[in-house]
Amino acid sequence: MGGSKSYGINCEQLDLSYLGLCKAPDHTAYYFLNEDHGLFTLPQEDFNRVREEYSHSRTKNLQTPLQVICKYNGLVMAEFKDDDNEVKIHYLAQDLLYPLDKLTVNFLVADEYEAAKERLRKLTKLCYGNRKRNIAILINPISGKQESYNIYKTKLRPMLKVTRMNYKVFKTDGPDFIDKWVSRLKFKQKTYEEREETLEEEDQESSLICEYTDIVVIGGDGLLSLYLNSCYKHHFFNTLIKIPILILPGGTGNALSMDLGGKNIFNLCIKFLRGETVKGDLIRADFMTSKISVLCTAFCWGFVSKVIEKSDSWRGCLGASRYTVCGAREVLCAGGPWSMRTHQLSKIQHNVSISEDICKVSSTQPLEEVKDQETDESDNLETSAVPIIEKHDIKSDRSCYTNSGSYKLIKEASMNGNMITRGEFDFNQEILQSQDNQNMERMSQLGAIIDQRDEVDWTNIDLSEISIMVLTTHECRRSGSKEVFAPFTRINDGKMFLCGFKECSKLEMLMMMAKVSTGKGNQVRMSKYFHQEVKQIRIHPNSETCFNVDGEVYDSDEVILTCLPGMINLFGEPYKIQ
Numbered sequence: 001m002g003g004s005k006s007y008g009i010n011c012e013q014l015d016l017s018y019l020g021l022c023k024a025p026d027h028t029a030y031y032f033l034n035e036d037h038g039l040f041t042l043p044q045e046d047f048n049r050v051r052e053e054y055s056h057s058r059t060k061n062l063q064t065p066l067q068v069i070c071k072y073n074g075l076v077m078a079e080f081k082d083d084d085n086e087v088k089i090h091y092l093a094q095d096l097l098y099p100l101d102k103l104t105v106n107f108l109v110a111d112e113y114e115a116a117k118e119r120l121r122k123l124t125k126l127c128y129g130n131r132k133r134n135i136a137i138l139i140n141p142i143s144g145k146q147e148s149y150n151i152y153k154t155k156l157r158p159m160l161k162v163t164r165m166n167y168k169v170f171k172t173d174g175p176d177f178i179d180k181w182v183s184r185l186k187f188k189q190k191t192y193e194e195r196e197e198t199l200e201e202e203d204q205e206s207s208l209i210c211e212y213t214d215i216v217v218i219g220g221d222g223l224l225s226l227y228l229n230s231c232y233k234h235h236f237f238n239t240l241i242k243i244p245i246l247i248l249p250g251g252t253g254n255a256l257s258m259d260l261g262g263k264n265i266f267n268l269c270i271k272f273l274r275g276e277t278v279k280g281d282l283i284r285a286d287f288m289t290s291k292i293s294v295l296c297t298a299f300c301w302g303f304v305s306k307v308i309e310k311s312d313s314w315r316g317c318l319g320a321s322r323y324t325v326c327g328a329r330e331v332l333c334a335g336g337p338w339s340m341r342t343h344q345l346s347k348i349q350h351n352v353s354i355s356e357d358i359c360k361v362s363s364t365q366p367l368e369e370v371k372d373q374e375t376d377e378s379d380n381l382e383t384s385a386v387p388i389i390e391k392h393d394i395k396s397d398r399s400c401y402t403n404s405g406s407y408k409l410i411k412e413a414s415m416n417g418n419m420i421t422r423g424e425f426d427f428n429q430e431i432l433q434s435q436d437n438q439n440m441e442r443m444s445q446l447g448a449i450i451d452q453r454d455e456v457d458w459t460n461i462d463l464s465e466i467s468i469m470v471l472t473t474h475e476c477r478r479s480g481s482k483e484v485f486a487p488f489t490r491i492n493d494g495k496m497f498l499c500g501f502k503e504c505s506k507l508e509m510l511m512m513m514a515k516v517s518t519g520k521g522n523q524v525r526m527s528k529y530f531h532q533e534v535k536q537i538r539i540h541p542n543s544e545t546c547f548n549v550d551g552e553v554y555d556s557d558e559v560i561l562t563c564l565p566g567m568i569n570l571f572g573e574p575y576k577i578q
């Protein structure tokens, strides 16, 4: 048994009625379960003294320290063997050296076993609820240091196994994988009971549920971005975007995962098991030409974009430090003396405008077109192109799906509170009939109204004195370092910020980069750093520069970027603002 810690517990906090008592296999210790403190233990010789102490103490302060095995939130799951009166408790050890540990206790008395079982069931239900989950795990094997699969195998999988959740694992085999995978997702209509739970959601699309209840992305920000953008193009974006996402840091930068507690993967997994989510902000990018996309991390151009583009070829040899090394090189190696102004390197010449208030903007491509292209393309795809590498199906229920790929749907309707019809109909036909309504609804929900692009009051920002500019909705931490770029904003604050460095010399630029890398947020106090909250910005690129959208390189094009507050559900918890 690893990782026990000793500390005294104030008896005022202990409700002894919640305590369970069981004997250790070697009869030398007693174990307690408590909703506030989790699982703790006491040597046998101390037990009677503590009980005495408790019953006589007026202050209810225990002098004898208890050994805490795991805090309440570290309790993962319990297994029961009725024949042997045995309980196996899986928990997170506190030293995290061997994080997932287990304790097996055999009860000598059947009644005690039954009582402990009851308490453990209650505790784990409090922890994880009763929600039936079917989890899709998407792994990018080439991202970052190629650790994604290992993260799954050593950290997430053990927890999923003991909690007996249904899950399927998919390994990406190239850049197109996610798009194909999303286009093949299956949906079914909510049952009568499921719809009862969400009475307010009565429209066609809200009554659908995806085959997966949770998505786990193990890779970098690029992989998450690919997933979100594939969802964005899907017919049922409104349904897909509600599916909560866990991002485990398998990539290089892992900015969003780091901001949600990804530094401690075990704690993040526990939050995932317990269903602890936050509403995250997204950015919608409307490009003048064909592409419409959503961003979850940052939109960069100029210097930053150039560094990210160049550093991609250094992926193999430098790993996570490629951005820092490449950034420093860009500043230092471009011609000219030390006093040279860095804006000459970055060549930011865009016009940027900020709208006065939250306004609706135009969509440059009718969404029907996007959707039709997708449908045509996905029809030609082979299902076998999506490799399932692992499947863990506790209670497989595929009765709703037919083998043909199109699937049947059991429709339940009610009249006077009773279910009166139960028939099957072709779901694809229904999709065709409802396409127009869905797209209008979806666009209005996203704040996109066609042909109002020029009705917005735009204010120009003078870029002549700016060296670096980034648009983001969260802190932008980096794994493998302490770096924090925008320490004043959080993924769930409903805000989007334009931030960066004003024109500075090479030396000042390097100093600023050094401040960012300490992670203390001191750059914010420097006069050359700026940040400004914006609802929407428009960029007119007038040079041959590229954009960087969540780490992926895009050709530059006129674009309007709009904040979509609270659009996604993400597992984890952002850092508290100091």
Ligand SMILES: Nc1ncnc2c1ncn2[C@@H]1O[C@H](COP(=O)(O)OP(=O)(O)OP(=O)(O)O)[C@@H](O)[C@H]1O
Residues within 6 Å of the ligand: 140, 141, 142, 143, 144, 172, 173, 174, 175, 176, 177, 219, 220, 221, 222, 223, 224, 226, 250, 251, 252, 253, 254, 255, 550, 551, 552
């Ligand atoms: N199997 C694969 N083979 C080749 N490329 C892939 C594969 N799977 C995904 N990709 C591509 O890998 C790119 C990078 O992915 P990802 O964001 O996961 O890692 P990263 O760039 O190392 O991390 P970060 O974005 O945090 O810096 C994406 O553009 C994606 O299209």
